[in-house]
Amino acid sequence: MQAFLDDLAMMAPAVLFNLYFAAASIPVGFVLAIFLALGKASSNTLINRLSRGYIYAFRGSPLFIQFFMFYSLALSLNMTVWRPLGISGFVLHPLFMGPLVLVLNTAAYTAEIFYGALRAVPRGAIEAARAYGMSPSQQFRRVIWPNLIRLAWPAYTNEVVFLFHATAIVYLALPVVGGQKDLMITAKDLFERDFNAFLHFPVAALYFLAVSLVVFFIFGLIYQRLMRHLPQPGRVRFMPRWMR
Amino acid sequence: MFDEIAFWFAYLTNGKHLTWYASFQFTIIAALLGGALAVVFGLTGATLKTSRFLPLRLIGTTYSAIVRGVPDVLFFLFFPLAFEQAVEWVVATQVCTVESIAAQSSAWPPCREANWFLGTTEYLLLASVSLGLVYGAFATNVIHGAMRAVPHGQLEAARAYGMSARQVLWRVHIRQMWVYALPGLSNVWMLIIKATSLLSLLQIADIVLWADRLGAPNFLPAVGLVHDDWRWRYYLVLFVFYILVTWLSEKAFEAIMRRAGRGILSEARG
Numbered sequence: 001m002q003a004f005l006d007d008l009a010m011m012a013p014a015v016l017f018n019l020y021f022a023a024a025s026i027p028v029g030f031v032l033a034i035f036l037a038l039g040k041a042s043s044n045t046l047i048n049r050l051s052r053g054y055i056y057a058f059r060g061s062p063l064f065i066q067f068f069m070f071y072s073l074a075l076s077l078n079m080t081v082w083r084p085l086g087i088s089g090f091v092l093h094p095l096f097m098g099p100l101v102l103v104l105n106t107a108a109y110t111a112e113i114f115y116g117a118l119r120a121v122p123r124g125a126i127e128a129a130r131a132y133g134m135s136p137s138q139q140f141r142r143v144i145w146p147n148l149i150r151l152a153w154p155a156y157t158n159e160v161v162f163l164f165h166a167t168a169i170v171y172l173a174l175p176v177v178g179g180q181k182d183l184m185i186t187a188k189d190l191f192e193r194d195f196n197a198f199l200h201f202p203v204a205a206l207y208f209l210a211v212s213l214v215v216f217f218i219f220g221l222i223y224q225r226l227m228r229h230l231p232q233p234g235r236v237r238f239m240p241r242w243m244r
Numbered sequence: 245m246f247d248e249i250a251f252w253f254a255y256l257t258n259g260k261h262l263t264w265y266a267s268f269q270f271t272i273i274a275a276l277l278g279g280a281l282a283v284v285f286g287l288t289g290a291t292l293k294t295s296r297f298l299p300l301r302l303i304g305t306t307y308s309a310i311v312r313g314v315p316d317v318l319f320f321l322f323f324p325l326a327f328e329q330a331v332e333w334v335v336a337t338q339v340c341t342v343e344s345i346a347a348q349s350s351a352w353p354p355c356r357e358a359n360w361f362l363g364t365t366e367y368l369l370l371a372s373v374s375l376g377l378v379y380g381a382f383a384t385n386v387i388h389g390a391m392r393a394v395p396h397g398q399l400e401a402a403r404a405y406g407m408s409a410r411q412v413l414w415r416v417h418i419r420q421m422w423v424y425a426l427p428g429l430s431n432v433w434m435l436i437i438k439a440t441s442l443l444s445l446l447q448i449a450d451i452v453l454w455a456d457r458l459g460a461p462n463f464l465p466a467v468g469l470v471h472d473d474w475r476w477r478y479y480l481v482l483f484v485f486y487i488l489v490t491w492l493s494e495k496a497f498e499a500i501m502r503r504a505g506r507g508i509l510s511e512a513r514g
Contacts, residue, residue, distance in 0.1 A: 056487070057483075057487055060434075060486060060487040060490035060491065061438070061483050061486040061487050061490070062438040062439070062440075062441035062442075062486055063438075064441040064442055064452070065441050065452070065479060065482050065483050065486060066483070068452065068455075068456070068475070068479045069476055069479035069480060069482075069483055072459065072473070072475035072476040072479055073476040075473060075475070075476075076472075076473045076474075076475070076476055165314075165315035165316070166315070168315040168317050168318055169315075169317050169442075172317065172445060184315075184317070184318065184321075187318075188321070191325070193351075194351045194352075195329070195350075195351050195352030196351075196352075197322060197325040197326050197329055198326060198329070201318060201321070201322040201325075201326075202322075204318060205314040205315075205318055205319075205322075208313070208314055208315055208318065209310075209313045209314060212313055
């Protein structure tokens with residue numbers, strides 16, 4: 001029991017790194033995903049092809065490989081680009097590289113969700129907006145977006161939880177700098193010290209479960225607020241469809 | 245020009261590269277075995293979930309909820325280590341003597357005789373089983389949903405023919421379920437493919453580990469610097485490889501779904 005409490009205390013600072021990675025990449029990925037979804041729905045052939053290709057590539061390949069690819073690419077540019085600019089310590093730092101790759105990855109998954117929701121926005125609502133003489137940007141802000149985000153929210157909640165789960169592999173692909181260890185590395189280090197797999201990994205799993213539940217709770221509240229104009233608001237359900 | 249081609253041919257067929265090409269077998273084996281096991285665990289989980297006996301139902305529900313609530317990589321690392329320790333513990337209760345336990349200095353295993361050394365084959369099998377367990381939880385949900393999508397009349401007709409409960413389950417229910425489960429199972433298969441990139445975490449010299457070794461700056465005393473840091477090129481190759489596999493699987497599943505959906509109402513096809 002004491003060992004369990006010790007583990008809980010030791011992993012409390014570690015979960016902050018996972019939270020940081022998720023919190024740093026979710027807002028940027030969200031904004032990027034809106035543009036990607038609009039690009040995928042665009043009638044401009046070039047923009048359409050590029051967005052489609054981007055989303056397909058990043059959803060069709062493992063995040064683990066993406067981490068290695070971008071980190072080694074950044075490493076090989078170190079001598080010629082980052083070092084002369086004097087930003088090599090910043091660019092190659094996991095606290096920068098991690099969110100960067102997570103953003104690129106989550107943007108693709110989120111864009112696919114938004115694209116699906118965009119196609120599900122009722123045609124009549126858009127036609128009505130056009131009949132009112134709204135400009136395209138007004139249509140988007142006043143009619144399409146409010147519909148889209150309500151349709152996409154349950155799936156987006158799952159994506160956020162899975163992004164949080166994906167932060168577990170950041171430090172398995174990137175080097176650990178100083179004592180900055182996330183949950184996975186802490187559990188692994190503790191395991192290598194006393195080989196007690198049945199204690200350290202479940203404790204880390206508990207942290208992941210706890211944060212996931214908190215995310216579901218908060219996103220569920222937001223969903224209820226988004227749907228407050230409807231008599232019976234739906235519930236956000238734990239229904240993961242994709243993972244990386 | 246000719247020299248260039250000769251160089252690249254020699255470079256791409258040197259021993260290390262051949263080992264790299266051979267290591268693709270680990271990824272393929274893990275994906276196929278993991279996928280098959282995921283379907284088995286998924287079927288088990290789904291039948292547990294629909295069981296009329298409450299404890300069994302609880303086991304099915306907890307299994308699919310817990311495994312999906314935890315990062316796949318955590319479970320992927322945990323299961324082989326836990327399995328190894330469990331086996332070593334069972335062995336230790338049989339072979340360890342008081343003296344050998346006293347002689348053991350490290351925390352685990354209890355005595356040296358109980359140590360179980362895992363090679364690539366063992367780790368590959370364990371990795372496949374843990375892939376099967378993790379994605380079996382996803383398949384459980386998919387199959388559970390698909391079983392409920394089978395029209396009720398079909399089961400009633402089977403019962404009316406006098407089939408026993410087990411016959412209804414195996415001859416009608418599960419056979420008709422596949423059409424509804426295929427779109428979801430194709431998603432699970434894509435997840436398994438992507439998860440095979442994690443094999444190197446279990447000390448298997450898979451494609452990712454070899455890409456890292458081959459791409460590292462290469463210096464030969466006889467030739468000098470063959471190439472500097474090329475790792476990103478090797479990872480780019482893997483990136484494209486996985487996208488191609490995803491694309492191929494998509495096409496394959498489309499064909500399977502077309503075939504499985506013959507003679508069934510069109511809304512069943514995803």
